Amino acid sequence: MDSLNGFMVFVQVAETRSFVAAGRLLGISASAVGKSVARLEEKLRVRLFHRSTRSVTLTAEGSLFLERSRRILAEIEAAELELSQASCAPRGRLRVSLPLVSSLVLPVLGEFMAAYPAIELDLDFSDRLVDVIEEGFDAVVRTGEPQDSRLSARRLGTFELMLVASPSYLQHCGTPQTPADLLDHTCLRYRYPNSGKLETWPLNLPVGEPDLQLPTSMICNNIETRLCFALQGRGIACLPEFSVNGALAAGHLIRVLPEQARRTNVFNILWPSSKHASPKVRALVDFLGSRVFPADT
Template sequence: MENLSGMEVFVHVAQTRSFIATGRAKGISSSAVSKSISRLEERLGVRLFQRSTRSVRLTQEGEVFLERCRRIFTEIQAAEDELSSMTDLPRGRLRVGLPLAGGLMLPMLSDFIQRFPDIELDLDFSDRLSDVIEDGMDVVIRGGELDDSRLISRRLGSFRLCLAGSNDYFQQQAAPARPDELSSHACLHYRYPSSGKLEPWPLKHSPSLSGGHVLPSTLICSSLEALLFMVKEGRGIACLPDYSIRKEIASGELQTVLDSYMTRTMTFHILWPSTRQMTPKVRVFVDFMTEVFAGYMAKKH
């Protein structure tokens, strides 16, 4: 068991490239993570990571060992799933991948825990999709277009991107009536952590293509929560999913602008690997989320 624990720590460090992040996830100190890796390297007689003050990188031996560890943990999970299937009871650990802007799902997940107390949720917030199979996720929820033949998907619900600002902000700066008027406003942008790219504002007539107008970059951040905070503080206009600001719109704290120019609607899907048997815990999770998702998307409070 100690060997498996050390291997589990190793896999997490390999994925996060950080002793600190691994320690936080495991509830131990970064020095304990370092000692665990050192003991593993000593036992194996090889160096698994190249360490520096700025980065942690896998060695060639580490890459080989990581692949083996992933296979081992996949087999362990498969054994647990097989036994769970034999009892036909939804139980065991369920690894769920959620989008970084996954706060919408938290009330649903809380209700799921209450309904299925024998299922242990392991939540991973990330916008990556390519590592669903490799990272051993049981099920993931993602927004946007999806194209991966290894995954089975089911539609959950749709949402719209909108431009919003606070009433305080629009009292100081008149609300834009046309997209090109955004060039005189404070524009707050979201950056995708996985790619480093800015989320485009889906306007019919893009200011960056019309009349030489370019959207100002008053603020750029990779956290939807931080972006929403700044909007509510009156710092400018941001492009946000409608579900994330329903309560603020209903209360009058925020208002949307240029609605008739916004063109993008996105859909949430729930996905799971087609190469694995659908275990009871995955089946009840997929059925539960499909059942309740639309209702939660429509709630204003």
């Protein structure tokens, strides 16, 4: 910063040909201007001005240095302008980690691209628990309550987990009437990619009763596979409502144990905590917050 101030003082003296006038424009004394020029000359080991009681003129070396100094200050001014504009207009690369729920977010992200063409989306779809800061993500969308104190969060909305099966499966295998009946059915299960554990189904069991050891007829780590197999009549699946609403409305799937198997979960968008979030992150947070679950906002 001292060098930068020296450049500014030097250019001002060169343009006004006066220590007094330069000091007046910079808001410092003529003595301070003189000391700044002297320090710069000492650092460069060259004389920049010819001084007399009547005038201040550039030396040959000073004229050369003035040209370079103006270029440097112009570059700094351009950089400041660019950063100032960036702080107002969302732009640049935006690296986002999202869960494997393309049907929920892809239409909204398409709208986001249209609304913010200067933002370059770099999307990573995964259900694993990523380290937002260590892995360099600008934001992540995940289910459940935030656990990392280093992150800011905004709730995007809530959804319900439910058990579903096709009419053909229920006609062939029967419709469960209690959670215990699931022990005799084909269950399409989900495995968490981080822990390797199977998802616990949202069953309302009597207090003190242990979790049911449900059959594991098929295990996978995404929604699409379980939904596809459920539609084909291969078994009962536990799925989020937004992934099955269309199939339920069309009669391709039927809810199983609607009063005994239900749980509400939440989607959040998380980003590294900062006093001033970047415009591109703010734009994404606000956009997803108003469109992913519009009924919740």
